Amino acid sequence: MSKVLGVLGGMGPAATVAFLARVQALTPAEGDADHIRMLVDINPQVPDRNRAPEAADHMLGEMAARLREAGAQVLAMPCNTAHAQSTALRAIGLPFIDMIAETTAAATAGGAKKVGVLATPGGEALYTSALAGQGSKIVRLGGANRQAFMACVEAVKRGDTGKPVRAEMRRLAAALVASGAEVVIAGCTEVPLLLGPKDVSVPLFDSAEVLARACVKACR
Structure with a gap:
């Protein structure tokens, strides 16, 4: 059975939507049931990763925890810059795919x-x-x-x-x-x-x- 993917998005929204389309397109599937279940938090209010890294780290940690509680088993974040604030994501105990x-x-x-x-x-x-x-x-x-x-x-x-x-x-x-x-x-x-x-x-x-x-x- 496929694992549930939790996506921390919104940085920015258009890039997140494009990423989701890539996951869908790259998944080998014969029908709907063959695709990956994704739980996605598109949150454009994440503080600026360059100007307010500590605030971004805190909010991303909260987002990751909510995705875990909703059933996510693997985490990914389609924002390169925000990987500097990935400590809180890694701390919640789920595998995190490092972009x-x-x-x-x-x-x-x-x-x-x-x-x-x-x-x-x-x-x-x-x-x-x-x-x-x-x-x-x-x-x-x-x-x-x-x-x-x-x-x-x-x-x-x-x-x-x-x-x-x-x-x-x-x-x-x-x-x-x-x-x-x-x-x-x-x-x-x-x-x-x-x-x-x-x-x-x-x-x-x-x-x-x-x-x-x-x-x-x-x-x-």
Whole structure:
């Protein structure tokens, strides 16, 4: 029997909905009953993970506890930055699928030593540490490109996924490749809403898709 997946979402809402669709699409099924049961808390009121990490940690812990009480057996959180506040989630006693660890493993499996990361400052810090553990180095955006990236993320959160913001994300990915990135990680769940594998000249690893695959494996 499949295990029940508990999803801590809402960071942001569009990215969470896209993640749920990925889990459904990646689950081998002949009918409804073959799919994974998911208990989902889409909570856009989680405090900002970059500006109020302690408050975010507290609220995420409460969300995880409620999912456990509702019957969740495995936890996942489709927000890279919030993994810095995962201590409270791990403390409640359920298996927690680490998005950062899973994506890092996938991106370096082919031997890449220079890995471009499109992520928030908090996400960059997490990937820097995880990649170092695999013997690889992060390639990150510099200067004005960092602000440009955050502007793209904020645009998605406003519902803007139009051509200009898509073009800007392609430009930022190309900047990482020009700086030596052998592969690129979409290390913010808003990124794949703007950028696809065909938009990047090196392999692109979508952290949300990597997490979705790991959830299917863990629950099936």
